Amino acid sequence: MAKEPLLLTPGPLTTSSATKQAMQRDWGSRDAAFIELTARLRRRLTALARAEAEHVCVPLPGSGTSAVEAMLGTMLSRDGRTLVLVNGAYGRRIGEILKLMERPFELIESAENLPLDAETAARHLDADSRLSDVVMVHCETTSGVLNPLEDIADAVARRGKRLLVDAMSSFGAIPIDARQIAFEGLATSANKCLEGVPGMGFVLARRARLEQCAGHSQSLSLDLHAQWRGFENNGQWRFTPPTQVLAALDSALDQLAAEGGIGGRFARYWENCHTLVSGMRALGFETYVADESQAPIIVTFHMLQDPAFEFDAFYDALAQHGYLIYPGKLTDGPSFRIGCIGDIRATDMENLLGVIGAILKDKGVHRMGRGA
Numbered sequence: 001m002a003k004e005p006l007l008l009t010p011g012p013l014t015t016s017s018a019t020k021q022a023m024q025r026d027w028g029s030r031d032a033a034f035i036e037l038t039a040r041l042r043r044r045l046t047a048l049a050r051a052e053a054e055h056v057c058v059p060l061p062g063s064g065t066s067a068v069e070a071m072l073g074t075m076l077s078r079d080g081r082t083l084v085l086v087n088g089a090y091g092r093r094i095g096e097i098l099k100l101m102e103r104p105f106e107l108i109e110s111a112e113n114l115p116l117d118a119e120t121a122a123r124h125l126d127a128d129s130r131l132s133d134v135v136m137v138h139c140e141t142t143s144g145v146l147n148p149l150e151d152i153a154d155a156v157a158r159r160g161k162r163l164l165v166d167a168m169s170s171f172g173a174i175p176i177d178a179r180q181i182a183f184e185g186l187a188t189s190a191n192k193c194l195e196g197v198p199g200m201g202f203v204l205a206r207r208a209r210l211e212q213c214a215g216h217s218q219s220l221s222l223d224l225h226a227q228w229r230g231f232e233n234n235g236q237w238r239f240t241p242p243t244q245v246l247a248a249l250d251s252a253l254d255q256l257a258a259e260g261g262i263g264g265r266f267a268r269y270w271e272n273c274h275t276l277v278s279g280m281r282a283l284g285f286e287t288y289v290a291d292e293s294q295a296p297i298i299v300t301f302h303m304l305q306d307p308a309f310e311f312d313a314f315y316d317a318l319a320q321h322g323y324l325i326y327p328g329k330l331t332d333g334p335s336f337r338i339g340c341i342g343d344i345r346a347t348d349m350e351n352l353l354g355v356i357g358a359i360l361k362d363k364g365v366h367r368m369g370r371g372a
């Protein structure tokens with residue numbers, strides 16, 4: 001069997017063999033052992049955000065977007081008005097979801113290479129007293145930019161409004177402390193920085209808010225309140241749970257703890273990111289996001305302008321060497337992305353850089369940089 005490729009993407013990611021091993025058994029979803037596994041995971045995930053005092057963890061089957069959709073559909077009132085802060089495709093997706101749900105919202109869009117601005121958000125909240133909720137993405141995976149969650153959360157809380165966060169690609173690697181950052185809901189998934197396998201998302205929801213959210217959801221299976229009541233009543237999932245995904249995540253959380261928790265993971269991802277960025281710059285590539293706004297999650301590079309550089313051929317050559325990278329998703333110009341997350345280390349990045357250098361040489365790419 002060919003060696004598995006290394007996934008340098010924003011998820012699903014390369015997982016450890018221990019995580020894969022943890023999936024080698026079947027679970028009865030209504031059995032006491034699985035109920036205990038679910039309860040343990042819910043506790044552990046809440047503790048990662050130091051959110052035990054006021055929040056509950058509500059897991060759901062599906063991709064990360066399912067969790068975001070459940071959070072929005074359940075935690076926003078049907079007659080509330082939501083401010084959506086957008087600086088990339090995942091923020092725009094939040095707008096799409098609200099449009100489909102026919103929830104009133106105002107969307108403000110800013111440059112994709114820059115972090116969101118807390119003062120702009122504050123100005124909009126002050127200008128329209130109907131706004132009740134704010135939604136934002138923490139790390140905007142479109143570009144890799146880190147948004148100022150703490151500043152925006154402060155601005156929202158000071159005005160007595162509610163904040164919902166898509167922390168899909170940051171949770172588990174970038175510290176989020178619920179005792180310092182006021183949020184009503186935070187959605188994330190098993191298969192990003194927690195390094196589990198795909199198939200489950202979850203929302204950390206403030207209990208006092210969730211209690212008010214019965215009947216908000218227009219969806220049966222994405223009703224976060226109903227699923228939370230289910231867990232409270234009998235510890236069970238309402239519909240078929242992704243059993244192996246939970247078992248894998250439980251193992252992945254053991255590995256996260258062994259690595260030194262979120263601080264340890266943050267350090268490893270930063271080392272991956274620094275190794276990648278400095279090596280790519282030495283090869284002539286330029287990053288899209290300035291260093292001070294870059295999260296250690298995924299890095300966007302401008303395409304080289306050399307006519308000998310052709311992305312599809314570059315992608316295929318890297319794939320042949322066992323590295324899967326990601327196309328760009330920016331609205332302003334051609335780009336590609338390389339992820340720093342998953343069960344990968346700086347030595348993997350060094351090997352990747354060696355392969356990229358050899359591919360460029362092989363293709364005769366000489367004129368480096370993006371300037372003509």
Ligand SMILES: *Cc1c(COP(=O)(O)O)cnc(C)c1O
Binds near residue numbers: 064090139169
């Ligand atoms: C990955 C991601 C999602 C969810 O993507 P799915 O493909 O539905 O798992 C949502 N928001 C952000 C910021 C992400 O990085």
